[in-house]
Structure formats: structure tokens, C-alpha cells
Amino acid sequence: MVAMCRRYALYVLSLAFPFFAVAAAQQTTLLVDVDHRPQVSLDGPWHFIADPYRDGWGGNPDHASLRGYAQNAHYVPGGPLVQYDFSRSPTLDVPGDWNSQKDSLFYYEGLLWYQRDFTWHSKPHTHLFLHFGAVNYAASIFVNDVHVCDHEGGFTPFDCDISSVVKDGDNFIVAAVDDTRAVDRVPTIKTDWWNYGGITRPVSLVEVPDAYIDDYSLQLRRGTSDQLDGYVHVVGADAGTRVALRIPELHIEQSAVTDTNGRAAFSFTAPGLELWSPEHPRLYKIDLQAGPDRLSDDIGFRTIEVQGDQILLNGKPIFLRGVSFHDEAPTRAGRAWSDQDAQTLLGWAHELDCNFVRMAHYPHTENEYRLADKLGIMVWSEVPVYWNIDWTDPHTLAVAKQQLSEMIRRDHNHAAVVLWSLSNETPESPARDAFLHQLAVEARSEDPTRLITSAIVTHLHGTTAALDDPLGNDLDVLGYNEYLGWYQGSPSDIPNYTWQNPMGKPVIVSEFGAGAKAGLHGPDTQMFTEEYQDRVFRQQFLMLQKIPFLRGMTPWVLMDFRSPMRQLPGIQDDFNRKGLVSDKGEKKKAFFTLQDYYAHMQQ
Numbered sequence: 231m232v233a234m235c236r237r238y239a240l241y242v243l244s245l246a247f248p249f250f251a252v253a254a255a256q257q258t259t260l261l262v263d264v265d266h267r268p269q270v271s272l273d274g275p276w277h278f279i280a281d282p283y284r285d286g287w288g289g290n291p292d293h294a295s296l297r298g299y300a301q302n303a304h305y306v307p308g309g310p311l312v313q314y315d316f317s318r319s320p321t322l323d324v325p326g327d328w329n330s331q332k333d334s335l336f337y338y339e340g341l342l343w344y345q346r347d348f349t350w351h352s353k354p355h356t357h358l359f360l361h362f363g364a365v366n367y368a369a370s371i372f373v374n375d376v377h378v379c380d381h382e383g384g385f386t387p388f389d390c391d392i393s394s395v396v397k398d399g400d401n402f403i404v405a406a407v408d409d410t411r412a413v414d415r416v417p418t419i420k421t422d423w424w425n426y427g428g429i430t431r432p433v434s435l436v437e438v439p440d441a442y443i444d445d446y447s448l449q450l451r452r453g454t455s456d457q458l459d460g461y462v463h464v465v466g467a468d469a470g471t472r473v474a475l476r477i478p479e480l481h482i483e484q485s486a487v488t489d490t491n492g493r494a495a496f497s498f499t500a501p502g503l504e505l506w507s508p509e510h511p512r513l514y515k516i517d518l519q520a521g522p523d524r525l526s527d528d529i530g531f532r533t534i535e536v537q538g539d540q541i542l543l544n545g546k547p548i549f550l551r552g553v554s555f556h557d558e559a560p561t562r563a564g565r566a567w568s569d570q571d572a573q574t575l576l577g578w579a580h581e582l583d584c585n586f587v588r589m590a591h592y593p594h595t596e597n598e599y600r601l602a603d604k605l606g607i608m609v610w611s612e613v614p615v616y617w618n619i620d621w622t623d624p625h626t627l628a629v630a631k632q633q634l635s636e637m638i639r640r641d642h643n644h645a646a647v648v649l650w651s652l653s654n655e656t657p658e659s660p661a662r663d664a665f666l667h668q669l670a671v672e673a674r675s676e677d678p679t680r681l682i683t684s685a686i687v688t689h690l691h692g693t694t695a696a697l698d699d700p701l702g703n704d705l706d707v708l709g710y711n712e713y714l715g716w717y718q719g720s721p722s723d724i725p726n727y728t729w730q731n732p733m734g735k736p737v738i739v740s741e742f743g744a745g746a747k748a749g750l751h752g753p754d755t756q757m758f759t760e761e762y763q764d765r766v767f768r769q770q771f772l773m774l775q776k777i778p779f780l781r782g783m784t785p786w787v788l789m790d791f792r793s794p795m796r797q798l799p800g801i802q803d804d805f806n807r808k809g810l811v812s813d814k815g816e817k818k819k820a821f822f823t824l825q826d827y828y829a830h831m832q833q
């Protein structure tokens with residue numbers, strides 16, 4: 231990991247620093263449950279400079295003014311040559327993508343520099359981390375003109391230890407953010423969603439003691455209803471450091487000691503434990519302590535497993551009544567990040583009587599997972615290995631593994647998460663199978679308590695849907711996307727299709743749907759009317775309810791979302807219109823049809 235980060239840091243700098251040698255940045259870490267730690271928020275207006283010619287990475291080091299934007303120089307009339315000055319530059323709100331904040335940046339894709347000042351007073355025997363909820367796509371972070379860390383991947387958090395560079399009093403941060411799409415990135419060149427660039431999730435300062443808890447896990451053992459197994463990992467602790475774990479409501483107090491790797495293992499019985507489920511989303515407060523460090527969390531306990539072609543929650547077969555959605559902000563559009571965004575999006579899913587959501591096509595903002603824990607909505611969480619990734623590039627595989635590992639590490643204590651998805655609609659090839667096999671191995675080794683899936687394109691042979699993609703050999707649950715009645719055939723044909731399941735595994739239809747502009751009405755044979763979309767849903771139900779091994783469905787898609795691929799003026803206007811709800815919050819006819827279908831499924 232360190233070697234990869236160092237090589238990667240130099241790789242980024244070599245691209246942009248032709249004349250400027252800098253020390254490689256430190257690697258980032260990821261503090262689990264950071265939102266339950268005391269933090270100093272750095273959200274708000276940050277100055278920015280768009281830099282399409284990448285000038286900010288520095289020209290001739292002898293000309294200080296060209297040394298690079300990280301220097302945070304100021305123009306002084308009559309002073310030396312300075313050709314940029316953050317303090318005189320406009321601002322962007324952080325968190326938030328730049329595309330939806332400034333008309334001048336709506337289509338901007340490239341390098342953009344952020345800057346803000348902050349004041350700090352360090353305490354002895356502490357570490358200070360700079361926490362980023364997410365930055366799309368590649369970030370290089372400087373504090374007081376020192377390059378502290380780099381991160382690649384637009385949807386997972388990272389933490390930079392800035393203890394050695396922060397000063398007592400005034401400090402400044404400069405962040406170079408580059409959202410240029412590239413063949414070797416994850417996702418790659420083409421996606422059916424807007425490439426929202428920027429510091430898209432909250433930023434904060436997090437102070438921890440010299441020895442601090444950076445990761446923990448506590449899970450219910452499969453096949454039991456009260457056996458809890460887990461670990462607490464402490465950085466900077468000597469072997470033999472005592473770690474306490476408490477579940478006050480269950481009157482449980484456990485303790486264990488760290489091994490030479492800083493890991494304390496726990497395994498104990500929890501008499502009277504109430505299991506988490508959609509009907510009873512029971513969460514328990516847990517308290518962890520290692521020396522002076524304390525961390526608390528609210529977690530649920532449940533098991534998820536497969537048995538033949540069934541999915542079992544807490545040992546009982548369950549059907550996943552779901553819906554897919556992008557992390558798109560309702561009404562204002564742009565990248566979602568706030569509690570309000572989470573409440574609106576998951577509120578609509580709850581209104582549909584969903585017990586499940588597919589958070590497509592990348593890890594969503596963490597507050598959605600926390601809310602799903604509370605609402606009892608199970609989650610399919612996915613890395614953006616989307617469409618035609620560069621399967622043979624080692625860097626691409628390393629970045630995909632890193633994003634998968636970061637997603638699992640951030641969210642493995644959310645009971646709501648039941649499925650890790652490795653990919654979406656990747657074209658079949660031996661190179662793809664080999665690439666995704668490695669991700670499956672990585673996911674299972676990081677989290678053996680959850681199920682692995684992917685969304686796969688359904689191959690149609692006449693009116694037979696064959697679920698025979700070899701990728702399925704690596705999966706516990708098969709996700710299949712199909713657009714019968716929209717991209718394939720007419721709505722009247724849909725009920726004539728039959729499905730074959732040669733692998734005998736549980737199947738989720740992870741996408742089906744049709745486009746409709748909210749308020750556009752007409753015959754149900756006219757595409758983009760609400761009536762057409764509604765008919766496709768009704769016809770889909772006639773087919774889906776005949777599939778004996780169907781264990782879930784996540785129609786595409788909860789809400790209209792922005793995409794550069796959706797250009798039809800007056801109908802799409804840069805939005806994919808397959809939403810059951812428009813980007814302005816207008817519920818379409820099909821919303822109520824799905825709601826009614828799920829409601830009757832209960833009876």
C-alpha cells in the first residue's frame with residue numbers, strides 16, 4: 231500500500247511537476263466512524279482557481295511566483311511578479327461539486343485548485359488529521375505549502391495526518407483536484423452520469439490521542455442469534471494495550487488486549503440481543519476505549535447469507551423490494567451530500583415500501599448508510615467499476631481494489647449493508663473475469679460476513695433470458711440488468727420472456743425501466759410519456775412475478791439524474807428521465823404503480 235501510494239504520488243507529480251522536485255506525499259488512511267468523533271468543520275467558502283493548463287503545478291522553480299499554487303502567494307502592487315492570488319479569487323462552497331455551483335464551471339472538467347485558511351492550537355500527545363468525505367476524482371493536498379497526501383477515487387473518504395506540518399495559530403490548505411476522465415481511472419472515460427468534480431463531501435479537522443482507534447468491527451456470527459465476533463484496531467499502541475468494549479443496553483462489558491499488530495480480538499455471547507431487520511431496525515450504542523481514546527457507534531446485528539437460490543436474513547428467506555438511485559441531490563441537482571438530501575432520497579424509497587436500495591454506481595455519502603440503518607432499508611453498495619474499464623492495467627486494478635477496500639472499511643459496521651457490488655454492466659472477456667475475480671477475493675477477505683454481487687447485462691436468446699455470464703461464478707447473488715420494453719422489444723412483448731438460472735444462485739433484477747418526462751401525458755405507446763413508463767412497469771411485473779428464483783428487484787431509477795448522454799431538448803435536457811420521481815421532486819405515474827405492487831407483495 232505504501233509503495234503504491236508513493237509510486238502513485240510521484241506518478242501524479244511527474245505528470246504535473248516537470249521542473250519541480252517534491253517529497254512524495256504521505257499515504258492516506260481512513261478513520262472508521264469518524265463522524266462520531268469531535269471534529270472542527272472546514273466546510274464553507276473556499277477560494278478556487280480553475281487551471282485547465284495545469285499551470286499551478288509550478289513552472290521554473292527559480293521564479294518564486296511560478297513555483298506553484300500550493301505556495302498560496304499574494305499579489306502586492308509594486309511587489310514581485312505574482313500571477314495568481316487565492317485571496318483575490320472567487321469561492322466555491324465546500325462540500326459541493328463545482329459544476330452545479332457556477333455556470334462557468336457547468337461543463338468544466340480538469341484541474342481546479344481550492345484554498346482556505348484555518349487556525350489551530352495543538353494539544354500535546356495528539357495527532358491531527360485532515361478528513362475529506364470525498365473528492366472527485368484525484369486530490370493532492372498541501373498544508374502550509376507542504377505536500378501532505380494524495381488520493382485517487384471520487385467516492386470514498388480519506389484522512390491525512392498533518393500533525394508534523396500544522397502550526398500553532400494560522401495555517402492554510404491548498405487542494406489540487408483533478409476530475410479529468412482517463413482510460414486507466416475507475417470509472418473510466420464514459421459513464422451515464424455527470425462527472426461532478428470537486429470536494430463533494432464534508433471536510434474537517436479530527437484530533438486523536440497518540441494511540442487511537444482507526445478501525446473496528448463487530449458482527450453477529452452466522453447460524454447464531456447471540457454470538458458476536460469482532461476486533462478493535464489501535465494505531466500507536468504497544469502490544470498488550472487493554473481495549474474495553476461496552477454495550478450498555480445489554481449490560482455487556484468486554485475487554486481484550488492488542489497483539490503486535492495493534493489488534494484486539496473479541497468473541498462473546500450477547501444474551502437478549504434483538505436482531506436488526508427492516509421490520510425491527512434495532513441499533514445498539516457501543517462504546518470502545520483504548521487508553522485515552524474513546525469511540526462510540528450505533529450498530530445493528532443481523533446475518534445475511536445464501537442457501538441455494540434463497541437469500542436469508544437472520545436465517546429466514548427474504549425478498550428485496552428495492553429501487554436503484556444515484557447520489558444526486560433532489561431539486562438542486564448536483565452531487566448529494568447533506569442529511570436533507572439523504573432524508574429526501576431514502577424517504578421516497580421508504581414511501582415506496584422498499585426494504586432495500588441499490589446505491590448506484592459508487593459508494594454514496596455515509597449519512598445515507600446511517601439513515602438506512604435507522605429506517606431498516608438494506609443496501610447494495612457498489613464500486614464504480616462501470617462499463618469498459620481498462621482490465622489489463624495494473625494501476626487500474628490497484629485503484630479498483632483501493633476503492634473497494636475503502637468502501638468496505640468505511641461501511642462494514644452498517645447493518646443495512648448486505649451486498650458489496652463489484653461492477654456494473656462490464657463486457658464479458660477473460661481479462662474482465664480475471665480482474666473481477668481479484669476484487670471478489672479482496673472483498674471476501676476484507677468482509678466474510680456479507681454477500682458479493684455485480685450487475686450484469688442480461689443476454690437474450692430469442693425470448694429466453696440466459697443468466698450464464700461466467701462472472702456469476704465469483705458471486706453469491708446474481709444481479710442482472712434488462713430493459714425489455716425500452717431498449718429491447720415493445721412493452722407488450724415483456725411477459726413472453728422466460729428466465730433460465732443455470733448457476734442456481736439467487737437473482738436480483740438490478741435494473742429495468744423506461745424514460746418519462748414528468749407531466750408529459752399521452753398514449754401508452756408514446757415513449758417518454760408517464761403512461762408509457764407506467765405500462766413498462768406493469769408489463770415487467772407480469773414477467774418478474776413468474777421467475778421462481780427472483781429474490782429482489784431494484785428498478786432503474788428512483789430520481790431523474792444528470793447525464794451528458796441524455797440530450798433530447800424539451801424532454802431530457804441533460805437528464806436521464808427514467809426516474810420514478812423527477813429531479814424537481816414530481817412523482818410520476820409509475821411511482822404509485824411500484825408502490826402499489828410492493829404493498830400488495832406483503833399481503
Ligand code: GCU
Pocket residue numbers: 422591654655711741786806808
Ligand atoms: C444501464 C446503466 C445505467 C444507465 C441505464 C440507462 O443499465 O447501468 O447506469 O443509466 O442503463 O440506460 O438509463
